[in-house]
Structures are given as C-alpha cells and as structure tokens.
Amino acid sequence: MNRPQPTQVSLGHLDATVLDYLQTKALSLHCRAISEARDLLDVVLESLEHPLSPEHQRRLIERADDELASAQQWSELAANARFCREHPELAQQLAGDATRSTAPATAPREELRPRRANRKNAARS
Known part of the structure; x- marks a missing residue:
C-alpha cells in the first residue's frame, strides 16, 4: 500500500493554526x-x-523498512512545523521571505540538534 509521503513545502509561509494542524496530523501519521x-x-x-x-x-x-522511513519523514515534518509555529520570524528568514536585518538569525539552543536520526532511533519513538 503506497501512502502519500510528506511533501517539501515552505512551512514559513503558513500561519500558526495551519502549522498546529500540520504538526498534529504529521504526528498521527508518524504513529500510524x-x-x-x-x-x-x-x-x-x-x-x-x-x-x-x-x-x-x-x-x-522491506515493507517494514519503508514504513519506518515514512514515519521518520512524518516526524521531521512535525518537528519542522513545530519549529515554524514557535519561531515564525526565524522560519520566514530561513524561507528567505524576511526583510534583511543586521542581526544574524540564530536558532534557540534546544533547536540546535540534528533533525535526522537513524531509522533505529525513529522506531523507538
């Protein structure tokens, strides 16, 4: 059974309500x-x-491996949606939509970790 995979979208353009829904839906699909x-x-x-x-x-x-890969992608999408919802100004800067400022954009300390974990770690979540 082929499930639609998360698409690459610029999350920085979405409002907080849509990002919240996207995060909730992506987490649900991750768990499934x-x-x-x-x-x-x-x-x-x-x-x-x-x-x-x-x-x-x-x-x-192989099907189980495909499901784990899908779960990892949904998890990453949910994490990105959460980040964009919590830090809209940074999300817009990362998307290239913000006006240029003199201060460099920096992510909060808790966000400075790799987005990708190996599939073994994804299966444990």
Missing part, C-alpha cells in the same frame, strides 16, 4: 506508520516459526 512497521515485523518474527519463503520474508522486511 510506526504501528504498521511493528505489525509487519511481528509477522516476520512469527514467520520464522513457520515455513515461509525467504523472498516473502524479504518483502515483509
């Missing part, structure tokens, strides 16, 4: 993708006790 990946991995583990072709096991694992 994690749940689907866990279900697929459970099937793979159960299949180890029963004869199942290696090809079929491989496809199940």
Whole structure:
C-alpha cells in the first residue's frame, strides 16, 4: 500500500493554526506508520516459526523498512512545523521571505540538534 509521503513545502509561509494542524496530523501519521512497521515485523518474527519463503520474508522486511522511513519523514515534518509555529520570524528568514536585518538569525539552543536520526532511533519513538 503506497501512502502519500510528506511533501517539501515552505512551512514559513503558513500561519500558526495551519502549522498546529500540520504538526498534529504529521504526528498521527508518524504513529500510524510506526504501528504498521511493528505489525509487519511481528509477522516476520512469527514467520520464522513457520515455513515461509525467504523472498516473502524479504518483502515483509522491506515493507517494514519503508514504513519506518515514512514515519521518520512524518516526524521531521512535525518537528519542522513545530519549529515554524514557535519561531515564525526565524522560519520566514530561513524561507528567505524576511526583510534583511543586521542581526544574524540564530536558532534557540534546544533547536540546535540534528533533525535526522537513524531509522533505529525513529522506531523507538
């Protein structure tokens, strides 16, 4: 089943209400993708006790991997939406829409961490 993937949009253009909805929806889709990946991995583990072709096991694992990748993308979208909602002036500067100021744009300390985690860490969230 192919689910639509998060698209690259300039979140800096969206208002706080839309960003809040986007974050909520993305988190919901993240949780759904994690749940689907866990279900697929459970099937793979159960299949180890029963004869199942290696090809079929491989496809199940690939589908679980795809779900985890999707979950990671939704999680990143939710985090970006939260950042844009909490720091609209920085989001607009990052999008290139703000008027040029003399002070450099700096992110708050808690935002200075990598946005991407490996898939293993994404599965634990």
